[in-house]
Amino acid sequence: MSTRINVTVNGLQYSHMVEPRLLLVNYLRDVLRLTGTHVGCDTSSCGACTIHVNGKATKCCTLLAVQADGCEITTIEGLSHNGELHPLQEGFNECHGLQCGFCTPGMIMMAADLLQHNPQPTEESIRHALEGNFCRCTGYQNIVKSVQYAAEKMKMSEAVH
Amino acid sequence: MIPVAFDYEKVKTVEEAIAALSGDDLKILAGGHSLIPAMKLRLSRPGKLIDIGGITALKDIKEEDGEIVIGAGATHADIMYHNLIRTHLPFFTEGAATIGDMQVRNWGTIGGSLAHADPAADWPAMVLAADATIEMQGVKGRRNIKATEFFTGLFATVLEPNELITAVRIAIPPDGTKSTYQKFAQPASRFALAACAVMRFPDGRTNIAFTGVGDHAFRDTGAEQAISGKAIDDASVEAAMLAALQNVDVMSDHYASEPYRRHLSKVYLKKALMAVKS
Numbered sequence: 001m002s003t004r005i006n007v008t009v010n011g012l013q014y015s016h017m018v019e020p021r022l023l024l025v026n027y028l029r030d031v032l033r034l035t036g037t038h039v040g041c042d043t044s045s046c047g048a049c050t051i052h053v054n055g056k057a058t059k060c061c062t063l064l065a066v067q068a069d070g071c072e073i074t075t076i077e078g079l080s081h082n083g084e085l086h087p088l089q090e091g092f093n094e095c096h097g098l099q100c101g102f103c104t105p106g107m108i109m110m111a112a113d114l115l116q117h118n119p120q121p122t123e124e125s126i127r128h129a130l131e132g133n134f135c136r137c138t139g140y141q142n143i144v145k146s147v148q149y150a151a152e153k154m155k156m157s158e159a160v161h
Numbered sequence: 162m163i164p165v166a167f168d169y170e171k172v173k174t175v176e177e178a179i180a181a182l183s184g185d186d187l188k189i190l191a192g193g194h195s196l197i198p199a200m201k202l203r204l205s206r207p208g209k210l211i212d213i214g215g216i217t218a219l220k221d222i223k224e225e226d227g228e229i230v231i232g233a234g235a236t237h238a239d240i241m242y243h244n245l246i247r248t249h250l251p252f253f254t255e256g257a258a259t260i261g262d263m264q265v266r267n268w269g270t271i272g273g274s275l276a277h278a279d280p281a282a283d284w285p286a287m288v289l290a291a292d293a294t295i296e297m298q299g300v301k302g303r304r305n306i307k308a309t310e311f312f313t314g315l316f317a318t319v320l321e322p323n324e325l326i327t328a329v330r331i332a333i334p335p336d337g338t339k340s341t342y343q344k345f346a347q348p349a350s351r352f353a354l355a356a357c358a359v360m361r362f363p364d365g366r367t368n369i370a371f372t373g374v375g376d377h378a379f380r381d382t383g384a385e386q387a388i389s390g391k392a393i394d395d396a397s398v399e400a401a402m403l404a405a406l407q408n409v410d411v412m413s414d415h416y417a418s419e420p421y422r423r424h425l426s427k428v429y430l431k432k433a434l435m436a437v438k439s
Contacts, residue, residue, distance in 0.1 A: 001168055001169070003169055019166065020166075020167060020168070020169035020210065021163060021164045021165070021166055021167060021200075023163070023201075026163075042162050042201070043162075043198060043201075044194065044198055044264075044265065045349065045350075047262070047264060050264055056238070056267040056268075057263055057264045057267055058264055058267060058268060059264040059265070062193065062194055062197050062198060062268070063193065063197070063268070064169075064190075064193065064197065066169055066171070066212070067190070067193065067212065067214055069171070110263065110264065113263065113267075114263070117242075128258075129263055131262050131263075131351075132261065132262020132263055132264050132265065133262075
């Protein structure tokens with residue numbers, strides 16, 4: 001039995017027949033070929049598959065594609081605009097927030113959710129927000145710095161506008 | 162990991178959900194953050210999922226007739242961010258923030274957590290301490306049951322197979338009520354190795370509930386009697402710790418042995434009582 005889903009992903013509309021058991025992460029990676037979203041643990045522990053569903057950070061290895069029917073989805077591919085990096089992407093670049101880079105898309109998508117709710121987070125609230133995202137390389141220090149960089153940059157650009 | 166194939170029906174109202182619940186071998190899908198992992202591991206193989214995630218009426222959090230009414234479909238994050246909850250049930254705000262991680266809190270629901278009845282889940286202890294009423298609806302109509310009578314064992318509740326939880330109701334506590342949720346979290350899963358929820362009323366009445374300790378969350382009447390109506394001081398806290406967990410079968414697993422978990426529970430009772438001390 002297949003079910004039709006209609007979703008908006010990074011601003012583009014898609015309509016597909018999917019098996020109910022198809023996980024959203026597999027829909028994004030295998031059907032839409034958006035492979036920036038990674039499968040790490042596949043058990044909703046590591047956060048590498050974090051995307052936004054209706055603006056909320058979501059581990060899409062733990063969501064069925066059919067649950068996202070009618071939803072707006074943003075993946076790491078949808079974060080930059082007109083070739084300009086999102087402040088978080090820039091921050092991870094500037095502050096050496098990654099080594100192997102496998103966890104980075106999930107880290108950035110989770111941090112983007114945090115900055116929506118809390119534009120000027122403390123170090124403690126950054127660490128609390130990222131507790132569902134594992135990095136096995138950096139020891140997290142530079143990830144926290146990268147998020148702080150982005151928060152600062154977003155505050156500056158807010159002041160300019 | 163991919164679940165076994167299943168049929169899927171998305172419902173828009175509680176009535177549609179109840180009509181869909183007439184078959185066998187089906188499961189209700191709310192946020193799915195306990196169910197889907199279990200299905201991926203093929204520990205759970207339902208033939209059909211009834212997806213109630215689209216029932217907007219179940220997501221409401223409101224004040225009604227002196228009660229806070231939390232729709233069963235409200236997510237942990239919805240509850241954590243809600244001002245009504247922050248004002249009247251601050252320990253729900255505090256406790257919700259300790260469930261899983263942010264991504265899990267964005268999908269997991271209070272109704273799902275209560276129905277699943279994981280022995281180490283957070284909401285069961287909080288709703289027990291708040292003396293909540295669980296509202297359920299099924300083919301035979303609506304019924305309300307006290308949280309104290311809801312949990313019956315390991316992953317077991319009084320819910321019938323063709324019933325779903327629709328809301329959690331809590332009488333608004335009087336001004337001056339203090340509450341807390343103190344958890345020692347398993348460092349990877351954030352489930353409770355032991356946790357204690359306490360609600361202390363201005364007249365000294367004290368509700369004490371534990372989760373992560375026995376095969377289901379429970380109110381500790383021994384500890385409650387030892388501290389209720391008394392000032393919270395070293396002697397009364399000591400007495401409550403001594404009285405706690407009498408006749409409780411404390412779990413033992415590879416994370417925590419029975420004596421360690423028993424000790425930890427009492428330490429977290431003490432932390433909770435100190436947190437509500439006026």
